[in-house]
Amino acid sequence: MSIDLKSKFLQVYDSLKSDLIHDPAFEFDDDSRNWVERMLDYNVPGGKLNRGLSVVDSYKLLKGEELTEDEVFLACALGWCIEWLQAYFLVLDDIMDESHTRRGQPCWFRLPKVGMIAVNDGVVLRNHIPRILRKHFRGKSYYADLLDLFNEVEFQTASGQMIDLITTLVGQKELSKYSLSTHRRIVQFKTAYYSFYLPVACALLMFGENLDDHVQVKDVLVEMGTYFQVQDDYLDCFGAPEVIGKIGTDIEDFKCSWLVVKALELANEQQKKLLNENYGRKDPASVAKVKELYNTLNLQGVFEDYENKSHEKIIKSIETHPSKAVQEVLKSFLGKIYKRQK
Secondary structure, eight states: OOHHHHHHHHHHHHHHHHHHHTOTTSOOOHHHHHHHHHHHHHHSTTSOOHHHHHHHHHHHHHHOSOOOHHHHHHHHHHHHHHHHHHHHHHHHHHHHTTOOEETTEEOGGGSTTTTTHHHHHHHHHHHHHHHHHHHHHTTSTTHHHHHHHHHHHHHHHHHHHHHHHHHSOGGGOOGGGOOHHHHHHHHIIIIIIIIIIHHHHHHHHHTTOOGGGGHHHHHHHHHHHHHHHHHHHHHHHHSOHHHHSSOOOTTTTTOOOHHHHHHHHHOOHHHHHHHHHHTTOOSHHHHHHHHHHHHHTTHHHHHHHHHHHHHHHHHHHHHTOSOHHHHHHHHHHHHHHTTOOO
């Protein structure tokens, strides 16, 4: 990722933010304008920006030649719409999960001046997306398709979050509900569509393609998203907090993590009993017991094996695609996430 693209991308953020805090549809005063600006700066640009930058990357690979200034701006604007969507989900997710940190700083709702105002901030973030699309894409032939795409992916993501939440219901800690197929459904809907399919779909629409002709691309990207989330589950437990920017709490939160699903698959009766007694408990001793069992079961080795097999399967799948440009897009995506540390 070239430094100049990232700085260009961040310039576009400033431009979009300025549009939003001067949106003629609302009468801002200094307080509300400052609030929105602080809220945006705190929640939108702080991450790795992978999803947003992927739109620009993908569009470049599809076009295969230098982009015009206007194309760079529009691709960046779509990228930021995904980052806005991500910010909206994360602000609300952190409240639901009672998280403490995100991207190495306190969660937005944890700030004393914010609290439950964060719920409405999430709603505001969500509503910024159609404002951005309206301002910059209203005249384009693919405008309706873009709106449709964002709406559909948001629906899929919220529904994935729902399966996650109702499977993780603290009242009835039933590990028997956790299986690879449940894990896969949660991941596919909660993460893969918006993180992997959405950036490429945005680039395809900008390039004048019809998304109905690219079902195979969607399938490969959802597969990649699954692989990415398994990595995420792994890093939550085995990653270094100073590297990943957060302290993992999947064990305490009784999450349907790939690790616990695998552990249940590999455990004997006694080990299952240990899991049932300690998984989803806040106290450090219980968490330590679960991690110890993960080590006994060699889940790090099992993960490496999964990582290699999954990578191979995805590469094979990509290479069956008729378009070399689309293959490039998919391989560049895979290259960014394979064997990542954060």
